Amino acid sequence: MTTQPLDVDTVTALVAEACAAPSLHNAQPWAFRYLRDLGVLRLYADPGRALPQTDPENRGLHLGCGAALFNLRVASAAAGLAPVVRLLPDPAHPEFLAETHLPGPGAPDGQLARLQSAIHRRHSSRAPYRDEPIPAVVRDRLYEAARAEDAQLVFPGAWHVRSILELVRDAEGRETLAPEVREEVERWAHAEATDRAEAVDGIPAVAFGPRRRGTAALVRDFAVGRPVSGRGWASFEKNPNIALLGTAHDEPADWLRAGQALERVLLRATADGLVTSLTSQPLEWPEFRWVVRDPASAMAHVQMVIRLGYGPEGPASPRRPVADLLDVL
Template structure:
């Protein structure tokens, strides 16, 4: 494999790939620093972009940063560089989430990572209708194996548990809309592109997707209590294909592993021609999150409900510039 020279230009390219990751409300709650001498990236949480109402424990923030961490590993591997990752390297600095050293002579290259690179800039959340076409069992199994590589479990929901989860999502969406703090927080991260200047974070109205006329597909309506002029209605799938992503533990390190597993699944799903969106509403309410657990095994902590299927990939949402999220040190 050709190895690109690890100069500042490549460092910036790697971070530009990393920030293509999804995050709650596209808040992009991360900051990277790179030390030239040790060839080490440090990923830190940008707590000014935390959401105290919807995410008081910062679990979702960790998921988004974990997804960006996976992207960094993919980009570095694609450039021919091995990575050695340490989660939460400083117990006295909880906002310091990970350290990634490049070209550790004792580290082996993960041969499965470079092949995910083409999906980094093609993966977009889709809030449009999917078809009723079923995802083949072999692809489902491959996605589950991909999550397991990062220490997480991906389980496709079957009835009647799927119906229970759909009900929980519907109730949680209603709870969110009735909660003044959460509603205001969501409005902070959504944008009317016709009335506001261009922004580099949050969810623009063109990414809200159509309003649901029929169907059972779970979708967060980013319009909230408001309305979007001329927003279309659409018929969504009646039998949405949902998968739960979980880990055995529920610590910040587990959240980071779940975020890496999530992004790894999303990238592979994109390469397989699958579109995706998230249903995080019940995960944001502790009493509802408990019921999301697998009724057969009864173990694990659910971090995300994924909606997967065949349909449009969704529009690209804005990203902050590399200069805003990267510091390079000697």
């Protein structure tokens, strides 16, 4: 293991892995700065990619940046490094989210390194999944993935799953009455693929998934009523596998930890042959968010609702070039 500062090419490769993380509307709200003489990589929030209507407190922004930070840790471990991370190192600059000393002491984390192959295989799949339960041994690995990042994962019972689906419908109804929210979704969801073939962010039309037929589904309709060429209809699973990811507290540092836990769960799920998608719709309305919490669990604050199962892999979403988001000093 090296203790010397890393060369720029190596850091660029690590940042490319970090930026394969999921983020709200695939806004990719992160920026990196490498201090080469110190071997320090800093993570910043990009306020120009915040979603003020959907995410007014920037909770989702912190989750996405936390997920990118976790990918950085995984890629670093796979490269034989043992990075040391500090969250929110400067209270005077809240957009300065984390500082990572890349050539840290100690040995690389083998468990993290083994997740590296899942980074670029993980894509949100908004297609129907098979109505098939997740084996207990796989669930146990997902529970442990969340616990390893100081978070909690809960698979709610059937009655609570139904209530979550109802909350998703209620949130959709609220969204139809909020033109400013719909406009923000339309900005990032590219319904006309031919016009946005050059896009480096946002949700491409091919990733919207089909329109749902019959029963409700835990899948956001990014079309927002707009026509999408070639988009069909499908019936979704009647008994979806839904997991709630949460934390004991609800401050920016907790959101960053939750983002790391979220990505660890998603990569673990991908490695175990599952496909996943996320929804934050019922968490975007304060009057709904507290109801999403499973009252049978000790979870205090739900940070994300995860749909998991067996089905087709989702398409890759566009990514920003590393040169646009990495500064080297």
